[in-house]
Amino acid sequence: MTAEIITIGDEILIGQIVDTNSAHIAQELNKIGISVHQITSIEDEHSHILTTLEEASKRADIVIITGGLGPTRDDVTKHVLCEYFDDVLVRNDEVLQHVEDLFRKIINTPISDLNREQAMVPSKAIVLHNKFGTAPGLWMKKDKTVFIAMPGVPFEMKTLMELEVIPKIVKEFKRPFIYHKTIRTYGLGESAIAQRLETWENNLPKAIKLAYLPDYGTVRLRLSGKGEDRELLKISIEGEFKKVYPLLEDILSNGLGEAEDISVSISKLLISKKQFLCFAESCTGGEIAARFTKIPGVSSCFKGGLVTYATHSKEDILKIPVGVIEKNSVVSAEVAEKMAENAKKIFKSDYALSTTGNAGPSKGDSDAEVGTVFIGLATPDRIFSKRFEFEGGREQIVEKSVNEAFKIILKELI
């Protein structure tokens, strides 16, 4: 059982949007035992879509297509499907009713003929109900390959996957199981880890695949396997990890290695200690808080955060004495530490992380060079800060600052 994903849309090819749909679809397929072997992104262009469908059908049992189902002229997917399946568009009354209902109840603007055309579907297609949008999903079969087309709007696609596509695939195909397990290591490079693991890696069963995923000073190791017997697969992969734990003991840190994201490790440690964290952010502009609150249930260890972007906000709200800023500059170890110290008090928290720096592109309220960032941490016992000189553009400097900040608090909690 193999699948391919085809995402259609000029906006992907000119880099105007990042294709996040593919990752979501791949994850959902993996959960039900289907591997994705290729993801192809192409323009809204008739002949290129047609060729891509033909090529994919030679390799895959399931081809999932997103995009190009909208009501405007640049959307051509439905017409290409008609040509590929030698089919014609016919009106589907249920879809028409749904489109009319959506316009009356939710969209609240008059319906047009163009909207009504959303109810025209290939006659050979099984229609999949799109609860939140006007373009239905389409399920079509040619020889042994199933083609599933969905709109590219992410939340419509996600709902269609959950309510229609996955249940129908589960019903119609016998599938093996896929099992992935990832552990995270800190503080050692990819190749140093590979050297430690050489003998173990050489002896891994053929059906189990190892991958190294380096990411800002942490390296994740993933074992993947596929098989008919889920329990056996799980036992086999867990068994391999058990062999490897002793070799990585010093870089795994009490069982937290499994966490997919460093913020999850931090939240687990805090919750187990019944302690709370808060943030005082300047150059990271809320990104630390935003990333930390992505974790469901984080309210059990997170008090809140302050984004003190303007210098006077640091003075007024975080109560950083004007003298400290004037004497040391707003981008300084002293200010970072004072921010952490005061945030901890204000939020009645156990820990407080702070950032102050210049993310560029030009100099801000201080003379600090672009890329200079101080990260401060207040713990129950002490207050300290670290200075960083990050390379790269604004986005990269913020991303690196967030990662380093998380690494600093994690080290303190372990």
Next chain:
Amino acid sequence: MTAEIITIGDEILIGQIVDTNSAHIAQELNKIGISVHQITSIEDEHSHILTTLEEASKRADIVIITGGLGPTRDDVTKHVLCEYFDDVLVRNDEVLQHVEDLFRKIINTPISDLNREQAMVPSKAIVLHNKFGTAPGLWMKKDKTVFIAMPGVPFEMKTLMELEVIPKIVKEFKRPFIYHKTIRTYGLGESAIAQRLETWENNLPKAIKLAYLPDYGTVRLRLSGKGEDRELLKISIEGEFKKVYPLLEDILSNGLGEAEDISVSISKLLISKKQFLCFAESCTGGEIAARFTKIPGVSSCFKGGLVTYATHSKEDILKIPVGVIEKNSVVSAEVAEKMAENAKKIFKSDYALSTTGNAGPSKGDSDAEVGTVFIGLATPDRIFSKRFEFEGGREQIVEKSVNEAFKIILKELI
């Protein structure tokens, strides 16, 4: 001149990461007049990479490959390139020196033989210096197609693109110009706009392509063209937009249509009025601030933000009276409005946006259903709030809240 991008890595195919590299590469190529016609993501698997290289070479002048250049065994790109080019790996002394320098100066761990192998490159390759990493970029030519391989680590790839790949392409290829221009509309659906524009769309020159990009209640219209004469191209596309402005007058709103992101429109309006904004976020957890501060120079209109996640933070820091929370529940219009009112005072700002709601997956400090969100706004003249019931998971609820919040303030500023 056409290009294709091939991204290699199992982590993309299982959906563990989103492929952001392709969008960046596509953007940079577009800037120098090169269109990307296909993006293909495949596993670290020898024969599949080989086939993909062969197919891409038939269609493209430039094939850009990322991933699979690391030092561990799951990285096979270099070996596939050797097979494809009938080549062997040879040691490159400059790369070796650079790898040794990196380990001594930055990575600060002992260098291993595996690291030294990064200096082994195909003998037919031109080596591109990777300032921040150990895997060099590779530039290889077969018949009329150039293949460029880069590591998949985003900041290494971005630096290689900027300092090596783009300058070398510019030097070696004669390229046409690509011109895109996007305008943004508010308040009317894709198909209603298409009906208004029908005659104009029918009369567009063949060389100019129109795309509709719907996105949470706003629709962007993009015109794209390609040609030898940049000025002519620009004049032609600007001219087409001039014809269309009168048809969209009511939904374009004083010249802000050009902004790529709604947050940019908001910052421009604030800066032109010399006014400031601040945020008090609960369920959005800092995401509004994080997205707003992505804009360079935003300190001219942004004071700062508060993330009051825990209920007691709303009381202690935002000074929401306990009675207001007890009487109305923490997820209520009254609390949203009080948050905005008090944040505006605390930050000495002209406007304050607030959010309180339940992003799920389970109920939090209040009885509010998952998806219920109140967004409050304090302006120089008044305070109000709007209630929303969002569908979807945690991430979608936060994303929709951020978008609605931006729409509320934008409407007020226009």
